[in-house]
Amino acid sequence: xxxxxxxxxxxxxxxxxxxxxxxxxxxxxxxxxxxxxxxxxxxxxxxxxxxxxxxxxxxxxxxxxxxxxxxxxxxxxxxxxxxxxxxxxxxxxxxxxxxxxxxxxxxxxxxxxxxxxxxxxxxxxxxxxxxxxxxxxxxxxxxxxxxxxxxxxxxxxxxxxxxxxxxxxxxxxxxxxxxxxxxxxxxxxxxxxxxxxxxxxxxxxxxxxxxxxxxxxxxxxxxxxxxxxxxxxxxxxxxxxxxxxxxxxxxxxxxxxxxxxxxxxxxxxxxxxxxxxxxxxxxxxxxxxxxxxxxxxxxxxxxxxxxxxxxxxxxxxxxxxxxxxxxxxxxx
Amino acid sequence: xxxxxxxxxxxxxxxxxxxxxxxxxxxxxxxxxxxxxxxxxxxxxxxxxxxxxxxxxxxxxxxxxxxxxxxxxxxxxxxxxxxxxxxxxxxxxxxxxxxxxxxxxxxxxxxxxxxxxxxxxxxxxxxxxxxxxxxxxxxxxxxxxxxxxxxxxxxxxxxxxxxxxxxxxxxxxxxxxxxxxxxxxxxxxxxxxxxxxxxxxxxxxxxxxxxxxxxxxxxxxxxxxxxxxxxxxxxxxxxxxxxxxxxxxxxxxxxxxxxxxxxxxxxxxxxxxxxxxxxxxxxxxxxxxxxxxxxxxxxxxxxxxxxxxxxxxxxxxxxxxxxxxxxxxxxxxxxxxxxxxxxxxxxxxxxxxxxxxxxxxxxxxxxxxxxxxxxxxxxxxxxxxxxxxxxxxxxxxxxxxxxxxxxxxxxxxxxxxxxxxxxxxxxxxxxxxxxxxxxxxxxxxxxxxxxxxxxxxxxxxxxxxxxxxxxxxxxxxx
Numbered sequence: 001x002x003x004x005x006x007x008x009x010x011x012x013x014x015x016x017x018x019x020x021x022x023x024x025x026x027x028x029x030x031x032x033x034x035x036x037x038x039x040x041x042x043x044x045x046x047x048x049x050x051x052x053x054x055x056x057x058x059x060x061x062x063x064x065x066x067x068x069x070x071x072x073x074x075x076x077x078x079x080x081x082x083x084x085x086x087x088x089x090x091x092x093x094x095x096x097x098x099x100x101x102x103x104x105x106x107x108x109x110x111x112x113x114x115x116x117x118x119x120x121x122x123x124x125x126x127x128x129x130x131x132x133x134x135x136x137x138x139x140x141x142x143x144x145x146x147x148x149x150x151x152x153x154x155x156x157x158x159x160x161x162x163x164x165x166x167x168x169x170x171x172x173x174x175x176x177x178x179x180x181x182x183x184x185x186x187x188x189x190x191x192x193x194x195x196x197x198x199x200x201x202x203x204x205x206x207x208x209x210x211x212x213x214x215x216x217x218x219x220x221x222x223x224x225x226x227x228x229x230x231x232x233x234x235x236x237x238x239x240x241x242x243x244x245x246x247x248x249x250x251x252x253x254x255x256x257x258x259x260x261x262x263x264x265x266x267x268x269x270x271x272x273x274x275x276x277x278x279x280x281x282x283x284x285x286x287x288x289x290x291x292x293x294x295x296x297x298x299x300x301x302x303x304x305x306x307x308x309x310x311x312x313x314x315x316x317x318x319x320x321x322x323x324x325x326x327x328x329x330x331x332x
Numbered sequence: 333x334x335x336x337x338x339x340x341x342x343x344x345x346x347x348x349x350x351x352x353x354x355x356x357x358x359x360x361x362x363x364x365x366x367x368x369x370x371x372x373x374x375x376x377x378x379x380x381x382x383x384x385x386x387x388x389x390x391x392x393x394x395x396x397x398x399x400x401x402x403x404x405x406x407x408x409x410x411x412x413x414x415x416x417x418x419x420x421x422x423x424x425x426x427x428x429x430x431x432x433x434x435x436x437x438x439x440x441x442x443x444x445x446x447x448x449x450x451x452x453x454x455x456x457x458x459x460x461x462x463x464x465x466x467x468x469x470x471x472x473x474x475x476x477x478x479x480x481x482x483x484x485x486x487x488x489x490x491x492x493x494x495x496x497x498x499x500x501x502x503x504x505x506x507x508x509x510x511x512x513x514x515x516x517x518x519x520x521x522x523x524x525x526x527x528x529x530x531x532x533x534x535x536x537x538x539x540x541x542x543x544x545x546x547x548x549x550x551x552x553x554x555x556x557x558x559x560x561x562x563x564x565x566x567x568x569x570x571x572x573x574x575x576x577x578x579x580x581x582x583x584x585x586x587x588x589x590x591x592x593x594x595x596x597x598x599x600x601x602x603x604x605x606x607x608x609x610x611x612x613x614x615x616x617x618x619x620x621x622x623x624x625x626x627x628x629x630x631x632x633x634x635x636x637x638x639x640x641x642x643x644x645x646x647x648x649x650x651x652x653x654x655x656x657x658x659x660x661x662x663x664x665x666x667x668x669x670x671x672x673x674x675x676x677x678x679x680x681x682x683x684x685x686x687x688x689x690x691x692x693x694x695x696x697x698x699x700x701x702x703x704x705x706x707x708x709x710x711x712x713x714x715x716x717x718x719x720x721x722x723x724x725x726x727x728x729x730x731x732x733x734x735x736x737x738x739x740x741x742x743x744x745x746x747x748x749x750x751x752x753x754x755x756x757x758x759x760x761x762x763x764x765x766x767x768x769x770x771x772x773x774x775x776x777x778x779x780x781x782x783x784x785x786x787x788x789x790x791x792x793x794x795x796x797x798x799x800x801x802x803x804x805x806x807x808x809x810x
Contacts, residue, residue: 043808043810046810047454047806047808047809047810050450050453050454050806050809050810051450051451051453051454051455051806052450054405054446054447054449054450055443055446055447055450057409057446058438058442058443058446058447060409061408061409061412061438061442062435062438062439062442062443064412064413064416064438065412065431065434065435065436065437065438065439066435066438067431068412068415068416068423068427068430068431068434068435069427069431069432069434069435070431070435071427072423072424072426072427072428072431073424073427075416075423075427075431076416076420076421076423076424076427076748077420078416079413079415079416079417079420079423080416080417080418080420080748080749080750080751081750083417083751083755083759084755084758086413086417087417087758087759087762090409090410090413091762091763091766093406093409094406094407094409094410094766094770095766097402097405097406098402098403098406098770098773100402100810101398101399101401101402101810102399102402102773102777103810104809104810105399105777105780105781106777106780148749148750149750150750290427290428290431290506291428291505291506293505293506293507293509294428294429294431294432294505294506294509297432297506297509298432298435298436301435301436301439301440302439305439305440306439309439309443309444309447312443312444312447312448313443313447316447316450316451319451319455319458319459320454320805320806322805322806323805324805324806324808328804328805328808329808330808
């Protein structure tokens, strides 16, 4: 296999991992005002993702770094072209990350309310905008022959991309609700489970519509297979959520998000950012790539360190595998 | 040209944004680097001796560390995105080389840091003690490793090595990865930066402990704070020695690889051999002539070359040399900025070391002075090396100008062509506002938790792995 293909796959894997992992912690953030009826319930929700959200976010930093290292043209064109959506994502991630750490640092209800709002919007904004961004990558954007973005903000806010945004938000919401049901005990677990099914049905309809639209824009056999499998996994996950088999439900939504992201990358390949303006502007895994020497070195580093990272990150989830509930929350 | 009579373009704003977001990010980085290790040391002392004093200090400074850590994390993401957003032509030019250390930093260091910090925060009384201790060390190692990779990337911009420029694409291409990682600028900048970080962390230990010592001389925790004040002072002194030694080596390397930066640090216009060191020079407003100066003969030659009679090239000669080498243009940085940032870096950093000496002297042999001037000095102490760190970065980045990659790419050619002035102004304004707000919140929280003092230790139930631990699934830190 070509090194450029391997790195296309690796970038795809990193974004897939990012959306599966941060997907549920975006979901938990968006559910904070819905499932958390009082401060103790909100603390339960935040503590379910407390030990892991930061590690989950490193998947994004690694994906961004890998894109920069392996496909500098893709990184440069995408990040300068999608300027305002990325700015909003950054501001949201800043507010959200600080909120997790600072919310409990003062007892005043007004203090906590403000950080709760930061967690909610800080989760909602990226959950929508990542969908908008990836839909636009797939749809293609106006690029000049020397790969400069030639559109404006409104070019990114087309109906297909907006559907993508709503879809990712609904999927992450479902994934988050399933995660809360899996990680908590008591009343909150029941409510999260029931909500997961209701939101999940909406997410499934949106996801099927979005993936169908996606495959009508560009498609490959692999993409069709992956999209069908994604839909099946989501339905299986929802069925499991309905009968309160939370482990299976979470597996279902995780696999569904993973396969949906994989569908986008499979449909995109070998392009990485198609141009709708000048065909010469289209960025591909070949013309956007670094030199074989750089890709070879990066491959070795990825081969050595990725298994180590997966091992200790997986172990963290094992350490904090126990369910938590309102009864566990200390009084202070 | 606008109604105020000056012109602002996207390049200027992008540069200001990079300066503001980077200096701001680096207000949190030194404490993260230094305090992670110091907290790990304190916890190790507790683990080894069983003395509760060290546990109290671990928890106390650990809280301050985490308040600061959160800010470092979230402002760091901006840095990685910013290269692509505002500096896309730079990213295209250097991506083949510069992207790799960033990706490795995330894969090798950030995962380690973020995962184990989570284990440490939520693992109190949950993880076996040894494993919990190992977690803070893993996080500290991750943090310090990350510094190496990002400094290797920055060092390529100061002294590009291990590459060639492809004549067909006009892009820099990696030819020797080991050379990039062992760039002599990176090898010396790493210990310099780490020592600078410990200067801040040690000073914070002193400041907080001193405040409690002066306020309350006879509390049960007085010996605990005495230990923290002395330990912090020693850390500060050793770090100051480290900063001086590595800074001296840096000066010599800079004279070789970026002679213009050295000349600009000194405001040295004409080549001198031997060259004298300027303690204080007042120049004309545009920085082109000197009006008044105090100088130490031979010192600059010695600092720059190791030989008191060595030749140090001046700005005017280097300008002429670069103009013939790279074409017409101005190749000198803004001299007052480099000259003063270089001096402020040294002065503020050494002031912290002086206060550390004062604290050790006044607290020798069980003495416990109740002196408000000592307290005031102690309270400003952490701010001094923090400001020194900022000036150090301002010096090294402004001193490289007009280059973004020395000798290869001008800063003005690295900016994103597709990003409008409105867009970059929007992002600059948004970051400045959110950063300013968070700065106020963070500072108040730090003060609040610093004032609260070391915690009372309520006896924690011993953790026994055979016991059903469902009642305490994790430490509810949030």
